[in-house]
Amino acid sequence: MPVERVILAEPRGFCAGVEKAIKALAWMVRVFEPPVYCYHEIVHNRHVVDQFEAQGVVFVDDVSDVPPGAPLMLSAHGSAPEVVDAARADGRVVVDAVCPLVTKVHHELKVRARKGYTVLYVGHHGHEEAVGTMAVAPASVRLLERAADVDALDLPGGADGSGPEVALLAQTTLSHDEWAGIVDRARERFPDLWMPNRSDLCFATTNRQAALKALAGRCDAVVVIGSDNSSNTVALAQVAEDFGCPRVVRVNDASELPDDLSGTVGVTAGASAPEALVDAVVARLAPVSGIERAAVTVEEEYFPPPPELRELLRGLEAALGLLNSVPGPGATADAPVRRVLADDRTTAAADVLEQIAALG
Numbered sequence: 001m002p003v004e005r006v007i008l009a010e011p012r013g014f015c016a017g018v019e020k021a022i023k024a025l026a027w028m029v030r031v032f033e034p035p036v037y038c039y040h041e042i043v044h045n046r047h048v049v050d051q052f053e054a055q056g057v058v059f060v061d062d063v064s065d066v067p068p069g070a071p072l073m074l075s076a077h078g079s080a081p082e083v084v085d086a087a088r089a090d091g092r093v094v095v096d097a098v099c100p101l102v103t104k105v106h107h108e109l110k111v112r113a114r115k116g117y118t119v120l121y122v123g124h125h126g127h128e129e130a131v132g133t134m135a136v137a138p139a140s141v142r143l144l145e146r147a148a149d150v151d152a153l154d155l156p157g158g159a160d161g162s163g164p165e166v167a168l169l170a171q172t173t174l175s176h177d178e179w180a181g182i183v184d185r186a187r188e189r190f191p192d193l194w195m196p197n198r199s200d201l202c203f204a205t206t207n208r209q210a211a212l213k214a215l216a217g218r219c220d221a222v223v224v225i226g227s228d229n230s231s232n233t234v235a236l237a238q239v240a241e242d243f244g245c246p247r248v249v250r251v252n253d254a255s256e257l258p259d260d261l262s263g264t265v266g267v268t269a270g271a272s273a274p275e276a277l278v279d280a281v282v283a284r285l286a287p288v289s290g291i292e293r294a295a296v297t298v299e300e301e302y303f304p305p306p307p308e309l310r311e312l313l314r315g316l317e318a319a320l321g322l323l324n325s326v327p328g329p330g331a332t333a334d335a336p337v338r339r340v341l342a343d344d345r346t347t348a349a350a351d352v353l354e355q356i357a358a359l360g
């Protein structure tokens with residue numbers, strides 16, 4: 001039986017933080033002679049990483065592998081303070097593409113630790129965002145991955161509220177349901193638990209999960225596009241299962257689609273997966289009755305380029321008059337840096353990826 005219909009989740013794919021990081025690295029590729037270095041995968045998507053590697057970007061897991069004076073970008077997941085310091089040593093040109101929503105969690109952890117709190121951090125062991133965040137105050141933070149970890153904590157304090165002051169923070173890309181079980185248990189054990197007014201679970205994660213929840217129960221199968229090391233992609237697959245879809249398939253791209261999908265197929269993509277991969281998956285599914293778009297909200301969030309990059313581009317323009325000779329997103333022969341940076345809001349990272357691919 002062929003695929004009858006595809007239901008496309010909206011929003012899906014690139015979030016504002018990923019847009020910012022990809023566009024920033026694309027600028028680095030244009031401005032500097034290769035190699036440009038990047039600490040960790042700029043975003044967790046193999047196709048994006050491959051495209052940048054083809055342009056001479058070298059991804060490293062240790063900043064000591066980056067030569068003194070070399071251009072270096074720090075990934076969207078956020079880096080440990082000692083990594084940022086080490087990166088900035090030895091005259092490297094460092095641009096930090098950390099998502100501002102990750103920076104928010106770093107700040108919350110720093111402040112709570114300074115005030116003497118024990119901070120419970122809900123995240124995935126070994127994930128780059130979790131590693132970078134916990135390194136902000138390692139002596140004050142404990143990692144929780146499941147509700148049972150709350151019970152296992154060797155902290156004084158019971159339901160009467162006695163014991164240390166405790167705060168609860170989270171990795172931005174958790175699934176809401178993953179988070180909810182832990183927060184309930186932590187509130188039971190620590191009634192005076194401090195939590196930020198605004199949830200650490202980011203809007204992009206929440207919106208993509210909400211869109212998927214709305215369609216999962218109507219589908220014979222759901223295809224989630226994204227890498228297996230992308231936390232929000234894995235969370236999406238879990239959401240589809242939890243919300244009633246009998247078959248959930250995670251794929252890196254269309255070539256990994258199973259041949260036996262049929263009926264109504266939902267399609268979504270993690271926050272680091274390019275829309276071109278979605279287009280290719282839908283084309284391969286070839287639904288006989290067409291495509292339905294299931295939107296829960298329209299995202300208008302925008303994160304401007306990292307401040308170091310803005311400074312760098314301004315410096316280049318002022319000192320060298322170089323910018324006009326560098327082909328870039330929105331750059332034309334008469335486009336001064338101010339105009340280019342203003343155009344950044346309407347420049348899509350997907351288009352930028354296509355442009356750098358065309359550079360050969």
Ligand code: SF4
Nearest residue numbers: 015017099101172202
């Ligand atoms: S998923 Fe959320 S926290 Fe992560 S880069 Fe995107 S907007 Fe930022």
